[in-house]
Amino acid sequence: MRILENFRFIIGKKVENDIIKSRNYPKIRDFIQKNVEIFDCENCREREILRPFVSANQLKKGEIDVILLGMKFYRENLKPVLILDDEWARKFVEKNLKELVVKTTSIFIRDCYMSYNIFGKNETLEIYNLMEKSKFRIRKEVVEKLKKEIEGCEKNEYKNS
Amino acid sequence: MDGIDKKIKEVPQDELEVIERYIILLLGARDSPIPSLLHLEKEMFIFSKINEKVRKFIPFTPHYQGPYSDLLKDAIESPLYFPSAWEIIDKGGKKEIVLTSKGKKIFEELVKMFGKDENFSSSLRNLKLIRELYDRLNEEELLILVYFTYPEYITKSKILESIIRKGEEIAQSLLRKGIITEEKYEEIIKWVKSYRREKYSNS
Numbered sequence: 606m607r608i609l610e611n612f613r614f615i616i617g618k619k620v621e622n623d624i625i626k627s628r629n630y631p632k633i634r635d636f637i638q639k640n641v642e643i644f645d646c647e648n649c650r651e652r653e654i655l656r657p658f659v660s661a662n663q664l665k666k667g668e669i670d671v672i673l674l675g676m677k678f679y680r681e682n683l684k685p686v687l688i689l690d691d692e693w694a695r696k697f698v699e700k701n702l703k704e705l706v707v708k709t710t711s712i713f714i715r716d717c718y719m720s721y722n723i724f725g726k727n728e729t730l731e732i733y734n735l736m737e738k739s740k741f742r743i744r745k746e747v748v749e750k751l752k753k754e755i756e757g758c759e760k761n762e763y764k765n766s
Numbered sequence: 767m768d769g770i771d772k773k774i775k776e777v778p779q780d781e782l783e784v785i786e787r788y789i790i791l792l793l794g795a796r797d798s799p800i801p802s803l804l805h806l807e808k809e810m811f812i813f814s815k816i817n818e819k820v821r822k823f824i825p826f827t828p829h830y831q832g833p834y835s836d837l838l839k840d841a842i843e844s845p846l847y848f849p850s851a852w853e854i855i856d857k858g859g860k861k862e863i864v865l866t867s868k869g870k871k872i873f874e875e876l877v878k879m880f881g882k883d884e885n886f887s888s889s890l891r892n893l894k895l896i897r898e899l900y901d902r903l904n905e906e907e908l909l910i911l912v913y914f915t916y917p918e919y920i921t922k923s924k925i926l927e928s929i930i931r932k933g934e935e936i937a938q939s940l941l942r943k944g945i946i947t948e949e950k951y952e953e954i955i956k957w958v959k960s961y962r963r964e965k966y967s968n969s
Contacts (some may be wrong), residue, residue, distance in 0.1 A: 606784070613873070643954070650817075650892070651816070651892060651895065653812070653815045653816045654812060654816065654895055654896055654899065655899075656915055657812075657911035657912065657915040657946075658899070658945060658946050658947070658950060659916070659946070659947050659950050660947060660949035660950045660953050661953070662949060663947060663950070665951055668770065676895065680891045688870055693947045693949065696947070698942030698943060699944070699946070700943070700945065701899060701945060718969035727947070749807065
């Protein structure tokens, strides 16, 4: 909830469809409906501009919607942070759309502590613990490295700690 | 108000004027020359895929180098409405196209006049994105991506054979630079191989 005080949370229709399919959806339905902006990118014309660079299969994925939304908001002079966990999509943005900021979920969580001052240290470590226990696809060594980074970080927590 | 201002405030009289305006917008969308005539042609082609008006005024047909427009070629080489708005610079055999100072002024006037129109701004943003993504490609990279993505335009291509012959090398270069994804690379390689197989079995 505190993330939403600092960021607008925006997802594409395809990502929403994936969330709806999740078994836990009933638990978060109200939250999503109240707090998350959903954009239908099906008819985004910019998709055609990207078509030569990604596979036919990738072009239909939710990751492309995230990229299209990122491009849209960037050009509206906002500062979008794209959360992309699939490597192909992240690499594509890093190499081709350098003006966009792209992060994995786990890095975004780290930055919620280290840069945005949204989470406290213990809270962040607890989120990583929960991620490790969940079905979230993340390598153990990545979580361990991030936890070490958080533990070793000396900063003044002026908020939420 | 000078002649240029008058001209761009008027509703375009015919398709050539519209085409010339779009050329100026494409050139002005980025503060650098378009690397070649081939780039200008294919970038306008991509733009025509997302812009109905451009599609209507600049129809593309299959030709020796893939999608091609007679009208666009004539407008680039012999502009009627905005003469000397751009120049073609020969850089050791490579022909770059760049706005002249007169062309830059026309571009700025167009932005001033229509910048508040959402369709215009969105078109300009898309032209900028097209320039950013496609200017970086060399001619072979540009052609392989356009040929693979729009096979309906390669029926008359005279250089398809040479692109196919070097297919793996070009695709590898695109992958190495991170311009295409691995899945796209695989798709192109599959296409190149299947084209060769088909050709071999027919000959």
